Amino acid sequence: MNAVLHTSAPPAPIRRERIGTWRERLWLPNAREVLMRPIEAVDAEPLRRSFARLSPEEVRLRFLHPITEMTAGFARQLCELDRQTGFALVVTEPLPAGEALIGAVARLAIGPEHRDAEFAIIVGREIGGLGLGIFLMKRLIDYARRRRLDVLWGDVREENSAMLAVCDELGFKRSHHPDELGIVRVSKRLRSA
Numbered sequence: 191m192n193a194v195l196h197t198s199a200p201p202a203p204i205r206r207e208r209i210g211t212w213r214e215r216l217w218l219p220n221a222r223e224v225l226m227r228p229i230e231a232v233d234a235e236p237l238r239r240s241f242a243r244l245s246p247e248e249v250r251l252r253f254l255h256p257i258t259e260m261t262a263g264f265a266r267q268l269c270e271l272d273r274q275t276g277f278a279l280v281v282t283e284p285l286p287a288g289e290a291l292i293g294a295v296a297r298l299a300i301g302p303e304h305r306d307a308e309f310a311i312i313v314g315r316e317i318g319g320l321g322l323g324i325f326l327m328k329r330l331i332d333y334a335r336r337r338r339l340d341v342l343w344g345d346v347r348e349e350n351s352a353m354l355a356v357c358d359e360l361g362f363k364r365s366h367h368p369d370e371l372g373i374v375r376v377s378k379r380l381r382s383a
């Protein structure tokens with residue numbers, strides 16, 4: 191994947207073709223073709239390989255704490271979701287699942303009372319700054335609305351200007367994290383009161 195630097199100019203829109211439920215063929219502003227689809231169990235090994243390509247900073251921003259290795263067990267846990275409580279989309283090379291490298295993952299975890307969900311997202315720097323962060327977050331919002339959840343929320347490091355820009359653009363409100371310094375809690379109400 192070619193490295194793409196972030197510039198202040200807004201990227202051209204992502205072109206897309208729907209090919210199934212939560213499945214879309216995407217053409218990024220640099221004309222690169224990728225596939226967005228729900229995560230599958232066979233993604234566990236590619237996910238480990240893709241994790242190894244991330245910078246320590248990307249990992250720290252995504253997981254909020256440094257993680258040095260993605261074990262096989264953790265990768266399985268991230269890929270084998272209980273559909274009642276979890277949902278995750280990946281952006282991959284346009285190859286069959288299991289073969290394709292994973293460039294981005296956006297997920298949500300539904301809370302125990304099925305009222306809210308926590309999101310987490312990572313777009314690898316090789317396809318960063320091209321609009322995928324906003325694109326994937328919009329898909330998570332759509333999914334959460336269809337599940338009739340009230341709130342989508344997430345924790346973001348306060349220095350994470352890219353993610354805070356994504357959240358601002360999508361109408362998330364910021365608040366202090368209840369317990370952790372340096373973390374901003376962002377939340378978006380999905381249904382009117």
Ligand SMILES: CC(C)(COP(=O)(O)OP(=O)(O)OC[C@H]1O[C@@H](n2cnc3c(N)ncnc32)[C@H](O)[C@@H]1OP(=O)(O)O)[C@@H](O)C(=O)NCCC(=O)NCCS
Pocket residue numbers: 196198200247248249251252309310311312313314317318319320321322323324325344345346347350351352353355356359
């Ligand atoms: C945050 C992240 C998801 C953004 O993904 P992306 O695909 O690069 O984002 P987009 O291209 O959709 O850009 C979205 C907005 O962020 C801004 N942005 C992108 N990269 C930026 C950067 N390095 N610094 C400041 N703003 C940036 C864009 O200008 C855009 O804002 P705009 O619509 O007002 O112009 C990605 O950088 C990432 O995965 N970072 C590491 C993991 C992480 O931080 N996860 C979030 C914690 S849950």
